Amino acid sequence: MIEFWLAVGLLLLVGTAFLLIPLLRGRRAQAEEDRTALNVALYQERLAELTAQRDAGTLTAAQFEAGQAEAARELLADTEGAGTGRGHRLGRALPLLIALAVPGLAFGLYWHWGASQELTALQEQPSMDQMTARLEQAVKDNPESAEAWYFLARLYMGEGRAAEAAKAYEQAVRVAGRQPELLGQWAQALYFVKGKQWDQELQALTDEALKLDAGEVTSLGLLGIAAFEDERFADAASYWQRLLEQMPADDPSRASIQVGIDKAREQLQASGQPAPEELVNKSMAVISVSVDLAPELKAKVQPGDAVFIFARAASGPPMPLAVKRLTVADLPAKVELSDKDAMMEQLKLSSFAEVQLVARISRSGVATQGEWVGRGQPIPSSTREPQQLLIDSPEQAQ
CATH class of the missing domain: 2.60.40.1120 (Carboxypeptidase-like, regulatory domain)
Known part of the structure; x- marks a missing residue:
């Protein structure tokens, strides 16, 4: 039993050190920034995987929504409470307070929860509505958080609330700057708001995104869809071919993109307009x-x-x-x-x-x-x- 408590004490000491060392080195803000960036990157990768699996037909719409919800829950759990303005009030005292509270809190939780079935209550996950409400509160508390606006926009899009998503993307662009991926997703939300009707505003946003990054995938995919709907099949195939060239070799959605290119080429041939030779050479x-x-x-x-x-x-x-x-x-x-x-x-x-x-x-x-x-x-x-x-x-x- 003594060995057990010695081990617990050692682990608590190590855990406390991890809280105090960043304070002593004066790098707390940078560490939080890095952690947030990592969480954002992991969330984006997971969403990309889910979208690719849905496009490839390996996930149903219900499975896609469930996976998207789970990814958002994990992100919210990792970032909840960050960027709400508390850092300015608590400042450098917060890690010290946590360090002092950790041992007592750990022992208290052990005695209260160690052998209790109520532990399962800690594993409950918030609903999509709760997550949306929390992010809405987060942007009210800190309207200068680009990450909060971005993830709120993604949740709105997942719920089919394109108009609100477009406004959230606009705020993310205002805070983070005119980054190509944000411009592309903002254009995508506006495309649905406008009833899938292309106009000069959408053209300007996607043109700007591709000027900043010629391989911006959302803009390329959106331009291909708009061109196909407008019966500009050569343009559609060209945009989708450029999109295909940006995708990883093992991306399962490559097959779906190729089907779209083939359909555009078939429409060209049916209308008596052969596909440009350079497109044929690239796609076949x-x-x-x-x-x-x-x-x-x-x-x-x-x-x-x-x-x-x-x-x-x-x-x-x-x-x-x-x-x-x-x-x-x-x-x-x-x-x-x-x-x-x-x-x-x-x-x-x-x-x-x-x-x-x-x-x-x-x-x-x-x-x-x-x-x-x-x-x-x-x-x-x-x-x-x-x-x-x-x-x-x-x-x-x-």
Whole structure:
């Protein structure tokens, strides 16, 4: 038992030191700033992940809203009470008061809650309405908090309150300055306020955002939507192509963006307006592959045996993204695998950052079963360099 209390005392001492050291070094304000910035960054990353999963169809609307609410709760728990003006009243005395109170509070909580079922009450999370109310109070107490205005705007957008979100974004811009990501999200909120009708105000905001950051994703996506609605399909595809180039290779929403580009190109072709060549070259994946048979296998195969040459995602669904069928008699052969060879509209070469090339000999003619195979290393789906495949291994050995 003595060892237990010694350990508790040591932990309390360490915890108290963490409170006092920043005070003694005079860096309390900087530490709070860094913590807030980290919380903001983590929240934005989580929202981006949830949005990507929703766009990719892996999350339902209800699941997306639940995830968004949970991320906001975590942020609020981390930042609650920060930036409300109390720092000016308590100043440097606050860490000292906390340091003195920690030991007594810890022991008191231990005796009161240590073996009590009421501990679960501490785990209760505020509702969305409560979080909104708290952030509304926070901006009233400290109207110069850009973070509070920003997160209030995000909550309003999540609740479908675009007009209030637009006003909150405007205040965030007033406090934080005309940062490109804020301008893009402000324009997005105004777009819904205006009934999805494009006007000069929205154009000016997105133009300014892209002038400051040519890869600002919200502005690019919004401009693409507006262009598509206005039947300016070449512009829509161009904006979405630029957006696609900004997205991480493993972002699951890349497939959705590519579908939008393809639809814009289809509308161009349907109206007799071919897509600009530079857009076609960027958006369509085309991989040239030379396939041959290892000399030692030539006596073991039949001329009529099927040869399946395909590409599949290096990390993703196992089904082929593009397939060509030949026979052993056709080898050596050179083929092209492209988006035109896609087995499914949603699964194209260009939808994935990296792919693996495979050539399989199947005497039965079944693409998923064979006797001999050749596999390449993962390569970018955008590669233009000719690739080589040599069928040289027994299928069962892979």
